[in-house]
Amino acid sequence: MADFRKLPNLAALRAFEAAARHDSFSRAAEEIHVTPGAISHQIRALEEELGLPLFTRNGKRIAITDAGRRFAAAIRNALTEIATAAETLQEQGGRQRLVVSSPPSFASRWLAPRLWKFIDHYPDIEVILQSSSHLNDLARDGIDVGVRFGLGNYPGLKTELIMEDFYYPVASPHYRQGRLPSSPQQLRDCVLLRMDGLQESWLPWFKLAGLDLPDPAGGLVTEDSSLTLRAAADGAGVALTRHAIASQEIAAGELVRLFDIAWKSERAYYFVCHAETLGKSQVGYFRNWLLEEIALFKSNQRWPGP
Missing domain, CATH: 3.40.190.290 (D-Maltodextrin-Binding Protein; domain 2)
Known part of the structure; x- marks a missing residue:
């Protein structure tokens, strides 16, 4: 069983997934209702924690790495399962x-x-x-x-x-x-x-x-x-x-x-x-x-x- 104590920060994972999906820090910021600087900071911290880059940066332009793309897909699947489970519980509660x-x-x-x-x-x-x-x-x-x-x-x-x-x-x-x-x-x-x-x-x-x-x-x-x-x-x-x-x-x-x-x-x-x-x-x-x-x-x- 995985050690949940080693899970990266959930907010950082959500920020990274949004940035990977939009291929943009600014659009990810709009979705999550934070500043682009906050998105950049969370992704930097996540990269340091993982020990490898998730995006390449060239001025204001970004491009997701191959490792970042695979990681984003895994996060997206996990977040979808969590959201689906929450909706199922809400429906079972009659809401x-x-x-x-x-x-x-x-x-x-x-x-x-x-x-x-x-x-x-x-x-x-x-x-x-x-x-x-x-x-x-x-x-x-x-x-x-x-x-x-x-x-x-x-x-x-x-x-x-x-x-x-x-x-x-x-x-x-x-x-x-x-x-x-x-x-x-x-x-x-x-x-x-x-x-x-x-x-x-x-x-x-x-x-x-x-x-x-x-x-x-x-x-x-x-x-x-x-x-x-x-x-x-x-x-x-x-x-x-x-x-x-x-x-x-x-x-x-x-x-x-x-x-x-x-x-x-x-x-x-x-x-x-x-x-x-x-x-x-x-x-x-x-x-x-x-x-x-x-x-x-x-x-x-x-x-x-x-």
């Missing part, structure tokens, strides 16, 4: 935690209004919903599940397509005193609201509708689809929106879908997580619930696609 990350617009307008159903069904699971437009480092930030709107290219993660989406124009029923455009051609005379970024361009929908119009310029530009929809509901103009994001306002009568032309987005919603996280019971429950909720949503809506 389960599920951290979900989702884009802000999808989180606030689609996911959050439905989450009470999941919580109602699994009252022993504490759900933490985080909103972010970026794909976080799930393991580093303690996130179990990510729902992302993108192209599905998420290296190192288990990725599952869960829902496509469609763009179409919407406006308040009171826009221009209720004189809404009756044909796509009449959009030439309307204020067209837009978001910042090529991925929210009007051009693909214009092309599908047979309109030879440039992308709108000037006027209000927002960085969040929720703000664009709010402006449209307030009568500021016509917004190009995704079906999943606008369905709540359309059902409430705050927005009206214009025309019967919907452009299928090149991006879609994906369920993403690490392979080891997929084995957690709460993640499995959430995935199954989410797929059922999406199926219900599509059956109860005038779904634009097949």
Whole structure:
């Protein structure tokens, strides 16, 4: 049996593993919430204790040695086993935690209004919903599940397509005193609201509708689809929106879908997580619930696609 009195300092081992994974002292410092100097000091002390270098240093540039790489893999496996054992004990004690990350617009307008159903069904699971437009480092930030709107290219993660989406124009029923455009051609005379970024361009929908119009310029530009929809509901103009994001306002009568032309987005919603996280019971429950909720949503809506 190993002599546990000879174990290196746990904080130093964690600092080294993070630095090896990121190939950076500064990023390891961000993860552990200490200074890069503290990371460097802990790794120096660990190298002195082990009697060999774990990194080569050239100014501010570092490179892990072969011995360091093998040691980092062993530490990572050991820390993973410890974390898994702790989670298992927590689950046996009836305490389960599920951290979900989702884009802000999808989180606030689609996911959050439905989450009470999941919580109602699994009252022993504490759900933490985080909103972010970026794909976080799930393991580093303690996130179990990510729902992302993108192209599905998420290296190192288990990725599952869960829902496509469609763009179409919407406006308040009171826009221009209720004189809404009756044909796509009449959009030439309307204020067209837009978001910042090529991925929210009007051009693909214009092309599908047979309109030879440039992308709108000037006027209000927002960085969040929720703000664009709010402006449209307030009568500021016509917004190009995704079906999943606008369905709540359309059902409430705050927005009206214009025309019967919907452009299928090149991006879609994906369920993403690490392979080891997929084995957690709460993640499995959430995935199954989410797929059922999406199926219900599509059956109860005038779904634009097949």
